[in-house]
Amino acid sequence: MKKVHNFSAGPGILPAEVMKQASEACINFNDLNLSLLEISHRSKDFEAVMDEARNTIRELFGVNEDYSVLYLGGGASLQFGMIPYNLLRSNGKAAYLNTGVWATKAIKEAKMLGDTVVVASSEDKNFNYIPKNYTIPADADYFHLTSNNTIYGTQIKQFPNSPVPMVCDMSSDIFSRKVDGNKFGMIYAGAQKNMGPAGTTMVMIHKDLVGKSDRKKLSMMDYAVHIKGESMYNTPPVFPIYVTLLTLRWLKKNGGVQWIEKVNQEKADLLYNEIDRNSLFYGTAEKEDRSTMNICFLLHKTELEPEFDKLWKEANISGIRGHRDVGGYRASTYNAMPIESVKALVEVMQAFEKKFA
Amino acid sequence: MKKVHNFSAGPGILPAEVMKQASEACINFNDLNLSLLEISHRSKDFEAVMDEARNTIRELFGVNEDYSVLYLGGGASLQFGMIPYNLLRSNGKAAYLNTGVWATKAIKEAKMLGDTVVVASSEDKNFNYIPKNYTIPADADYFHLTSNNTIYGTQIKQFPNSPVPMVCDMSSDIFSRKVDGNKFGMIYAGAQKNMGPAGTTMVMIHKDLVGKSDRKKLSMMDYAVHIKGESMYNTPPVFPIYVTLLTLRWLKKNGGVQWIEKVNQEKADLLYNEIDRNSLFYGTAEKEDRSTMNICFLLHKTELEPEFDKLWKEANISGIRGHRDVGGYRASTYNAMPIESVKALVEVMQAFEKKFA
Numbered sequence: 001m002k003k004v005h006n007f008s009a010g011p012g013i014l015p016a017e018v019m020k021q022a023s024e025a026c027i028n029f030n031d032l033n034l035s036l037l038e039i040s041h042r043s044k045d046f047e048a049v050m051d052e053a054r055n056t057i058r059e060l061f062g063v064n065e066d067y068s069v070l071y072l073g074g075g076a077s078l079q080f081g082m083i084p085y086n087l088l089r090s091n092g093k094a095a096y097l098n099t100g101v102w103a104t105k106a107i108k109e110a111k112m113l114g115d116t117v118v119v120a121s122s123e124d125k126n127f128n129y130i131p132k133n134y135t136i137p138a139d140a141d142y143f144h145l146t147s148n149n150t151i152y153g154t155q156i157k158q159f160p161n162s163p164v165p166m167v168c169d170m171s172s173d174i175f176s177r178k179v180d181g182n183k184f185g186m187i188y189a190g191a192q193k194n195m196g197p198a199g200t201t202m203v204m205i206h207k208d209l210v211g212k213s214d215r216k217k218l219s220m221m222d223y224a225v226h227i228k229g230e231s232m233y234n235t236p237p238v239f240p241i242y243v244t245l246l247t248l249r250w251l252k253k254n255g256g257v258q259w260i261e262k263v264n265q266e267k268a269d270l271l272y273n274e275i276d277r278n279s280l281f282y283g284t285a286e287k288e289d290r291s292t293m294n295i296c297f298l299l300h301k302t303e304l305e306p307e308f309d310k311l312w313k314e315a316n317i318s319g320i321r322g323h324r325d326v327g328g329y330r331a332s333t334y335n336a337m338p339i340e341s342v343k344a345l346v347e348v349m350q351a352f353e354k355k356f357a
Numbered sequence: 358m359k360k361v362h363n364f365s366a367g368p369g370i371l372p373a374e375v376m377k378q379a380s381e382a383c384i385n386f387n388d389l390n391l392s393l394l395e396i397s398h399r400s401k402d403f404e405a406v407m408d409e410a411r412n413t414i415r416e417l418f419g420v421n422e423d424y425s426v427l428y429l430g431g432g433a434s435l436q437f438g439m440i441p442y443n444l445l446r447s448n449g450k451a452a453y454l455n456t457g458v459w460a461t462k463a464i465k466e467a468k469m470l471g472d473t474v475v476v477a478s479s480e481d482k483n484f485n486y487i488p489k490n491y492t493i494p495a496d497a498d499y500f501h502l503t504s505n506n507t508i509y510g511t512q513i514k515q516f517p518n519s520p521v522p523m524v525c526d527m528s529s530d531i532f533s534r535k536v537d538g539n540k541f542g543m544i545y546a547g548a549q550k551n552m553g554p555a556g557t558t559m560v561m562i563h564k565d566l567v568g569k570s571d572r573k574k575l576s577m578m579d580y581a582v583h584i585k586g587e588s589m590y591n592t593p594p595v596f597p598i599y600v601t602l603l604t605l606r607w608l609k610k611n612g613g614v615q616w617i618e619k620v621n622q623e624k625a626d627l628l629y630n631e632i633d634r635n636s637l638f639y640g641t642a643e644k645e646d647r648s649t650m651n652i653c654f655l656l657h658k659t660e661l662e663p664e665f666d667k668l669w670k671e672a673n674i675s676g677i678r679g680h681r682d683v684g685g686y687r688a689s690t691y692n693a694m695p696i697e698s699v700k701a702l703v704e705v706m707q708a709f710e711k712k713f714a
Contacts, residue, residue, distance in 0.1 A: 004390045008397050011595060019392045023383035026376050033361045035376045037554040037600060040365050040676065073430030073556065074577060077591035081575035109575055192592055197394040199430065199556045199594030218438035218466055220431060221578075234434035235549055237556030238368060239596055243394060319397065 005341035007331045008319030009150055009294060010172065010193035015336045018246040022197075025242060036242055041235050046242075050231060053245040057204055060248070060257055061181025068210070068227045070203040071241045076171045076190040077105065079201060083167055083186070084110040086223050087142050087212050095119050095140040095164070099156075100127040100149040101325065102169060110144070119143070126326070127152040129286035138163040141212065142185060148173035150193070151323040153296035153330065154289040159183055165209055173293045174202070175251060176335055177261040185209045194293070194334045196244030199237045251335065260335050267333045267342045268292040274346045279357050280304070281349065284326055298328035308352050315348045317341075362698035365676030366507055366651060367529065367550035370693045375603040379554075382599060393599055398592050403599075407588060410602040414561055417605070417614055418538025425567070425584045427560040428598045433528045433547040434462065436558060440524055440543070441467040443580050444499050444569050452476050452497040452521070456513075457484040457506040458682065459526060467501070476500070483683070484509040486643035495520040498569065499542060505530035507550065508680040510653035510687065511646040516540055522566055530650045531559070532608060533692055534618040542566045551650070551691045553601030557594045608692065617692050624690045624699045625649040631703045636714050637661070638706065641683055655685035665709050672705045674698075 006013040029036035030045045039046060054069035061067075072078070083106070088094045094110045096103065098121035110116040117140070120131035127149060136143045142165045148155045150172040159166065165185025174189040181187060186205040192198035203223070210224050219225045219233070226233050251260060272290060275283045275297045284296040299305055305328075312320060322330040331345060363370040386393035387402045396403060411426035418424075429435070440463070445451045451467045453460065455478035467473040474497065477488035484506060493500045499522045505512045507529040516523065522542025531546040538544060543562040549555035560580070567581050576582045576590070583590050608617060629647060632640045632654045641653040656662060662685075669677060679685040688702060 002390060006391060006395055008395065011395060011397060011592065013395050014392065019383050019394060022392075022394065023380045026380035026383060033359060034363060034675070035371065035379075037376060037379065038363055038365065038368060038370045040368060041555060073432055073594065074435065075430060075591045078431065078577045081577055085575070105576070112573060112575060190592065192595075197596055198398060198592045199597055216469060218442070218469060219462070220435040220438055234432040235368065235547060235555045237430065237594060237597065238549075239554050240556055240594065318391070 002316055005315070005317045005344050006319055007317065007333070007337070007341070007345070009323070009330060009332045011198045012193050012332055012334045013336045014197070014243070014247055015250045018243060018250055018336075021246050022243045036239060041232060041238050046238060049242050049245055050236070053241055053248070054231065056245065056248045056252070057202060060175055060251075061179065061187065061204065063181040063204070066207050067181065067204050068207065070205070070223070070226045070231045071200045071236055071244070072203055072226065072231070073200065073237050076102075076169060076188060076201050079169070079188045079203065080106040080109040082221055082223070083142075083144065084113040084116070085213065085215060085217065085221055087167070087209055088114045089141055089213050090114065090215065092141040093117060093137060093139060095137055095143045097131065097134070097143070097145040098123060099130060099146050099154060100152050102149070102171070103144075103146045106144060106146070106169065127154065128284055130154050130156050130289040136160065136162050136164060140164045142167045142209070144169070148291050148293050150294050150332070151325055153285045153291045153294045155291035155293065157289065165206070173291070175248075175257055175260065176264050176293055178257050191240060191244045196247050197240050199240030200244060202244070247336070263339070264292045264333065264335065267337065267339050268295060270339065270342050270346060271295050271331060271333065274349050278349050278353050280353050284328070293332060293334060295331045295333060296322060296326055296328065304356055307356060311352050312345065312348045315344055317345055317348065320345070359673055362672070362674045362701050363676055364674065364688045364690070364694070364698070364702070366680070366687060366689045368555045369550050369689055369691045371554070371600070371604055372607045372693045375600060375607055375693075378603050379600045393596060398589060398595050403595060406599050406602055407593070410598055410605070411588060413602065413605045413609070414559060417532055417609075418536065418544065418561065420538040420561070423564050424538065424561050425564065427562070427580070427583045427588045428557045428593055428601070429560055429583065429588070430557065430594050433459075433526060433545060433558050436526070436545045436560065437463040437466040439578055439580070440499075440501065441470040441473070442570065442572060442574065442578055444524070444566055445471040446498055446570050447471065447572065449498040450474060450494060450496060452494055452500045454488065454491070454500070454502040455480060456487060456503050456511060457509050459506070459528070460503045463501060463503070463526065485511065485641055487511050487513050487646040493517065493519050493521060497521045499524045499566070501526070505648050505650050507651050507689070508682055510642045510648045510651045512648035512650065514646065522563070530648070532605075532614055532617065533621050533650055535614050548597060548601045553604050554597050556597030557601060559601070604693070620696070621649045621690065621692065624694065624696050625652060627696065627699050627703060628652050628688060628690065631706050635706050635710050637710050641685070650689060650691060652688045652690060653679060653683055653685065661713055664713060668709050669702065669705045672701055674702055674705065677702070
């Protein structure tokens with residue numbers, strides 16, 4: 001089999017050993033002679049998976065048991081609604097930073113439920129930078145931000161000091177770099193970009209935020225219900241949670257977040273340096289806000305796109321077409337992406353320059 | 358490997374060939390040289406999976422495109438809330454049949470959102486029968502019922518003629534028997550009992566029911582949003598949906614619902630006949646309401662339980678401990694369970710009788 005260099009923006013690349021272990025668990029899980037797909041979520045073997053998956057999140061974020069960890073279904077998009085539903089009081093206020101499509105969607109849901117303030121937005125420049133020097137209202141119930149913007153290739157490099165609990169959507173850069181979880185009231189992430197397959201969303205929430213809203217809540221929309229049920233109020237997405245745990249184990253085994261941060265920086269530097277050097281390309285994001293996870297770049301001459309597309313496809317590269325809101329190209333270099341794949345892309349860019357510059 | 362007879366109530370047994378195909382897809386999906394776990398849900402290969410998975414539901418229920426089919430995250434428990442949130446008008450009324458714990462949970466969510474009438478309940482006898490001869494209010498927005506009650510081993514054998522749209526939770530017996538989907542306004546089912554692994558819930562809804570409620574709805578809680586997005590408004594649970602499709606393909610290939618209905622009846626008859634014949638056991642559900650999916654039985658002498666437990670464990674039988682609300686034993690004989698496993702259980706019951714009667 002020829003190796004495919006998978007730059008997909010999400011669901012994205014996972015470590016090869018994780019996929020092998022996931023494949024084996026479909027046939028025989030934990031030597032039970034049963035598939036992981038057919039065992040009870042209440043079996044002691046799966047309860048051990050759930051416990052380890054929850055504890056590993058706390059460990060990687062360096063937080064204690066004041067934070068509850070949940071693995072829910074419905075995607076980060078469901079959280080866009082659950083966050084104001086649970087945290088925004090009827091006479092309260094929510095504050096949001098708008099850095100792209102996902103933040104905009106989160107803001108839309110909050111507005112449906114109460115007073116919502118957008119403290120700053122980079123919409124004026126098609127979200128190609130991260131706003132700074134904004135003021136977070138001290139009377140807000142929470143401040144919501146998106147750490148990495150998959151579509152535009154921007155990333156918050158320094159989180160603000162917030163007078164109110166910060167709620168952060170880390171779907172596309174969770175555990176890609178060292179982050180102190182204690183700075184946040186809540187962190188959430190759809191697994192399918194940097195942590196596992198599609199189908200589960202991790203929610204880590206501080207106990208002080210639970211039950212803050214006086215709203216009467218549907219059970220499945222209530223964090224308190226899921227916390228009480230230890231993330232098993234109802235049948236959880238068993239397989240996606242297990243594969244997420246496998247990915248977290250892989251990360252820990254190799255040196256954890258400190259190790260991967262270094263690797264991710266190397267990969268990003270390699271590609272950004274080529275984008276800046278190569279006469280045919282340019283990057284779309286402001287340099288100081290460039291994401292290490294999603295690297296967006298365009299051709300000066302868009303008419304050359306078919307030629308470039310031909311070259312990277314020949315090199316077995318996959319998934320680098322940009323999102324329609326930005327166009328051009330986007331290389332997603334999530335944790336599991338080996339530097340060899342980035343090198344392969346750089347080589348194609350160099351060969352392309354030789355031919356067309 | 359010794360074969361395990363898996364009678365788990367859910368997540369439950371899936372066909373061996375499905376688990377093999379699922380395992381292979383974790384490594385190389387559709388000969389893409391990519392794992393199913395790392396490809397975009399917007400790739401044409403997964404869009405084809407989603408289309409086939411949605412169309413197969415319509416085909417097996419014999420309905421046309423007036424029904425939309427969705428595969429959502431969050432479990433059937435999320436539907437307990439979404440149903441009244443979408444279908445119960447502010448001045449309207451919801452009608453429910455209470456046949457067990459899951460129906461009770463569904464009723465609780467509806468009551469939070471509006472006027473909710475329980476037309477009949479079998480709670481008086483610990484839900485060991487299905488109420489009949491009740492009246493469904495003609496002015497209700499919908500009538501909700503649970504086709505099969507996993508915990509108590511009861512099943513609705515004949516659906517009522519309802520003056521209002523019927524909404525049915527078929528989580529534990531979907532596609533176990535011939536059902537005309539056109540009788541229902543909406544059918545939903547968590548995949549993990551009879552149709553796939555945990556992590557996705559199928560919702561089939563008639564277009565006339567969509568947008569019925571005047572409520573302002575959070576996006577992810579709005580059926581209209583998911584229908585418009587063709588079940589891809591956000592990243593769907595890719596792997597659970599694919600394995601569900603594999604299971605539906607297996608069902609179709611072997612003769613469809615007509616075939617499996619016959620097989621399921623044979624398995625159930627075999628086990629119920631033994632329960633009725635064997636002097637040490639008795640069934641808990643009313644005979645006319647006995648489920649073909651979950652077969653509940655008790656020992657006359659509960660003190661013999663440890664002895665019986667020893668015997669079935671030796672025979673490599675798994676998952677037949679009853680739910681705590683009923684106690685004793687429950688053998689779940691979902692579609693994928695081969696009759697050989699039921700025979701193995703019957704043999705153990707007979708050996709047990711020889712020793713202890």
